[in-house]
Amino acid sequence: MKIAIVGSGYVGLVTGACFAEVGHEVVCIDNDDRKIKALRSGRIPIYEPGLEQLVQRNVSAHRLSFTGSIEEGVDSSPVIFIAVPTPPQADGSVDMTYIERVAREIASVLKEYRVIVDKSTVPVKTGEKVADTIRRYNKVNGEFDVVSNPEFLREGCAVADLMKPDRIVIGSNSERALAIMKRVYEPFMTPIMVTDVNSAELIKHAANSFLALKISYINALSAICEASGADVEKVADGIGADKRIGRSFLNAGLGYGGSCFPKDIAAFISISEQIGEPFHLLREVQRINQHQRERFLKKVRDTLWVLKEKRIAVWGLTFKPDTDDVRSSVAVDLVNDLIREGAHVTAYDPKGNQKVHEFNLCPGVHLASSALDAVRDAETLVLATEWPDFAAVDLAEVHRRMHTPIVFDGRNLFDPDTMRDLGFQYYRVGRPPTKANGSGLSNNDPVRIPIAMESRTTPVQDSSNRPVTKRPRYLAKASGSKTSVDRS
Ligand code: UGA
Numbered sequence: 001m002k003i004a005i006v007g008s009g010y011v012g013l014v015t016g017a018c019f020a021e022v023g024h025e026v027v028c029i030d031n032d033d034r035k036i037k038a039l040r041s042g043r044i045p046i047y048e049p050g051l052e053q054l055v056q057r058n059v060s061a062h063r064l065s066f067t068g069s070i071e072e073g074v075d076s077s078p079v080i081f082i083a084v085p086t087p088p089q090a091d092g093s094v095d096m097t098y099i100e101r102v103a104r105e106i107a108s109v110l111k112e113y114r115v116i117v118d119k120s121t122v123p124v125k126t127g128e129k130v131a132d133t134i135r136r137y138n139k140v141n142g143e144f145d146v147v148s149n150p151e152f153l154r155e156g157c158a159v160a161d162l163m164k165p166d167r168i169v170i171g172s173n174s175e176r177a178l179a180i181m182k183r184v185y186e187p188f189m190t191p192i193m194v195t196d197v198n199s200a201e202l203i204k205h206a207a208n209s210f211l212a213l214k215i216s217y218i219n220a221l222s223a224i225c226e227a228s229g230a231d232v233e234k235v236a237d238g239i240g241a242d243k244r245i246g247r248s249f250l251n252a253g254l255g256y257g258g259s260c261f262p263k264d265i266a267a268f269i270s271i272s273e274q275i276g277e278p279f280h281l282l283r284e285v286q287r288i289n290q291h292q293r294e295r296f297l298k299k300v301r302d303t304l305w306v307l308k309e310k311r312i313a314v315w316g317l318t319f320k321p322d323t324d325d326v327r328s329s330v331a332v333d334l335v336n337d338l339i340r341e342g343a344h345v346t347a348y349d350p351k352g353n354q355k356v357h358e359f360n361l362c363p364g365v366h367l368a369s370s371a372l373d374a375v376r377d378a379e380t381l382v383l384a385t386e387w388p389d390f391a392a393v394d395l396a397e398v399h400r401r402m403h404t405p406i407v408f409d410g411r412n413l414f415d416p417d418t419m420r421d422l423g424f425q426y427y428r429v430g431r432p433p434t435k436a437n438g439s440g441l442s443n444n445d446p447v448r449i450p451i452a453m454e455s456r457t458t459p460v461q462d463s464s465n466r467p468v469t470k471r472p473r474y475l476a477k478a479s480g481s482k483t484s485v486d487r488s
Contacts, residue, residue: 001024001078001079001183002025002026002027002076002078002079003016003019003024003025003026003027003079003080003184004026004027004074004080005019005026005027005029005073005083006029006030006070006073006081006082006083006084006102006106007029007083007084007098007120008028008029008030008035008066009030009046009085010046010048010158010259011119011153012083013028013039013044013046013055014048014051014153014158014159014162015081015119016028017051017054017055017058017159018054018163019184020058020061020064021054021058022163022187023063023187024063024184025062026063026064027064027065027073027076027077028066028067029067029069029070029073030068031068033068036066036067036068042055042056042059046324046325047323048156048158048159049157049159049322050159051158051159054159070105070109071109075109077114078113078115078180079114079117080106080115080116080117081117082099082103082117082118082130083151084098084102085098086098086122086267088262088263088266092266092267092270093266094122094267094270096123098120099130103116103129103134103137104137107135107136108137108138108139110134110140110142110144113143114142114144115147115177115180115181116130116134116145116146116147117146117147117148117181118146118148118149119149119150121151121205121260122148122201123201123205123267123271124202124205124271124275125198125201126201127146127171127197127198127201128197128198131144134146145172145173145176145177146197147171147177147181147197148169148171148200148201149169149171149181150169150201150203150204152165152167152204152207155259155320155322155323155325156320156321156322156323164188164190165190166190167190167192167193168185168188168190168191168192168193169193169200170182170185170192170193170194170195171194171195171196171197171198171199171201171203172194172197173197205264205271208261208264208265209264211249211261212256212264212265212282212285212289213281214250215249215253215255215256215261215289216256216284216285216292217250218250218251218430219288219430221236222252222292223295225431226430226432229432231431231432232252232412232429232430232431233252233431236251236252251411251412252430253292253386253410253411253412254292254296254330254331254334254410254429255288255290255292257327257328257329257330257333258320258325259319262328263328266286268282269282269283269286293337296408296429297334297338299408300338301341303406303408304379304380304406307341307342307343308343309342310343310344310380311346311377311378311380311403312345312346312378312379312380312381313348313368313374313375313378313380314335314347314348314381314382314384315347315349315371315374315381315382315383315384315390316347316349316383316385316386316411317329317331317332317348317362317384317385318331318349318351318352318385318387319331319385321386321388322387323351324354325352325355326352326355326356326359326361329352329385330384331349331352331385331410332356334382334384335347335362335384336361336362339365344366345362345366346367346368346378347365347366347367347368348367348369348371348373349387350387350389352385371390371393371398372393372394372398372401375398375401377401377402378402378403379404379406380404380408381402381406381407382407383407383410383411383413384410385411386411386412386413391413395418395419395422395424396422399422399424405424406424406425406426406427407419407424407426407427408427409426409429411429414426416428416431419434
């Protein structure tokens with residue numbers, strides 16, 4: 001089936017490549033000439049595992065092409081997906097300029113029946129507005145239906161999420177459009193949930209808000225755990241084992257970031273206010289998220305006393321592992337907090353260095369060429385993003401290179417016993433601190449529990465089909481582990 005996708009950004013490109021992979025003939029459209037040129041020559045503007053090969057394979061098979069012309073796409077394809085950005089405005093509401101412009105452009109070239117599919121994350125009732133706009137700007141009274149088909153891709157595993165979705169939501173008020181949409185998704189062999197357009201639009205915002213709510217819930221609990229001497233990971237395992245709750249998205253840390261959650265939660269709050277039903281709970285979700293980073297910073301400050309002139313190494317800049325995306329990254333915010341307090345920050349990220357440098361996101365930061373390079377002579381190490389690469393670093397070597405072996409783990413990546421055995425002063429989120437052997441245990445220090453009794457690998461089964469995002473606790477050896485990510 002021929003499919004056109006307007007917008008060759010993250011969602012548009014991944015969707016286009018995956019549709020082509022299952023046999024559709026896809027044309028991806030973008031008004032950025034440079035991007036189209038790059039894509040035509042096989043260059044992918046984003047880092048997403050598996051995407052480059054997928055694009056190349058389908059371009060070679062003539063199932064995937066790129067153009068700057070909306071007319072070309074609308075003329076050739078019965079289905080046109082809109083996957084353009086919906087950026088936030090200063091007050092949290094969504095800027096609908098791009099969607100509205102695309103609707104006008106489609107209207108100007110639409111001649112015969114087309115299904116217009118909204119894939120971008122949009123406020124409820126957007127479908128109605130897109131339909132009104134097309135009707136208003138189309139001169140030939142062309143037939144069309146507007147459908148909502150929200151995407152649930154996660155950066156870092158977007159290709160797998162699209163190829164094996166746990167649900168496909170299609171919001172359509174037309175049987176004719178629905179029949180075409182079912183043909184689009186038939187090859188994915190996944191249950192399709194059919195709703196009205198407004199419900200489909202709401203499902204997307206409701207899903208992201210709920211996931212953010214889970215994260216803020218566990219982060220609020222992490223503060224209670226720290227104050228009471230409990231361990232948030234054990235609490236998360238304990239409540240997550242209840243299938244009704246599920247273990248995923250209960251990893252305490254520095255809070256959520258990225259181009260979706262912060263924007264979508266703000267947008268949902270704004271939409272709820274606009275329709276007269278303010279969603280107060282989500283304001284608290286936002287507040288906890290902001291507070292979590294402040295609490296972490298306070299812990300660093302309380303321990304180091306004065307941050308001014310301290311040499312602090314930060315591992316991680318992207319908003320999560322397996323992406324080069326540094327938009328609304330908590331790690332970037334944290335680096336800037338530390339710099340603002342006068343610390344000398346050396347940061348390293350396996351994929352994020354370049355964008356931080358290119359867009360000057362952390363003025364004053366020194367970017368290291370490897371994780372080991374970053375910790376040379378550091379007075380403290382802060383782990384801000386849980387890249388598996390960091391878990392594979394030789395921690396004994398880290399200890400040797402640091403000036404003072406103090407580690408603040410903002411994502412609970414390392415194993416506390418290993419850290420203690422290596423001689424680190426180790427601080428985690430929502431868990432008791434660990435001091436080096438021989439440093440003298442304080443009353444707050446945990447009693448060592450035999451490994452077998454610890455819930456370190458509790459079965460983590462979620463009721464959804466998706467892999468549960470509980471992180472493994474990495475057990476680096478005190479010595480002899482030669483694995484290193486030093487790329488200098
Ligand atoms: C999120 C949703 O998970 C996708 O379903 C959705 O399609 C996408 O937004 C979107 O709207 O486009 P994404 O932003 O790629 O996907 O990343 P997530 O894996 O959801 O992580 C978001 C943030 O939450 C990250 O900063 C991550 O570190 C944080 N997080 C996640 C936690 O702090 N704790 C957790 O337990 C899980």
